Amino acid sequence: MKIYLILTPWFKRYYGEKRSIEIEIEEETNLESLILKEGIPFDEISFIQVNDTIKDKNYILKDEDSLKLFPSIIGG
Numbered sequence: 001m002k003i004y005l006i007l008t009p010w011f012k013r014y015y016g017e018k019r020s021i022e023i024e025i026e027e028e029t030n031l032e033s034l035i036l037k038e039g040i041p042f043d044e045i046s047f048i049q050v051n052d053t054i055k056d057k058n059y060i061l062k063d064e065d066s067l068k069l070f071p072s073i074i075g076g
Helices: 009-014 031-038
Strands: 002-006 020-024 045-050 053-055 066-071
Touching: 009 066, 031 045, 031 066
Parallel strands: 002 066
Antiparallel strands: 002 020, 045 053, 045 066
16 A cells, blocks of 8 residues: 655655655554654654544545645744
């Protein structure tokens, strides 16, 4: 299965200047295990949108899901 991670400026430091990346995952992968695998600290994430809907860390990802991570600190 594959999912897409849309990168906000805060999280680009983990992936360079890419706007999004495609990640291959196994079935039954949840958000928490994906974030841990990618090495992103949970304390930097305020919430996660999957296909424009906020989901919790136990959400089981589906093929072609599109994720966007929002940092704990958002300036304006």
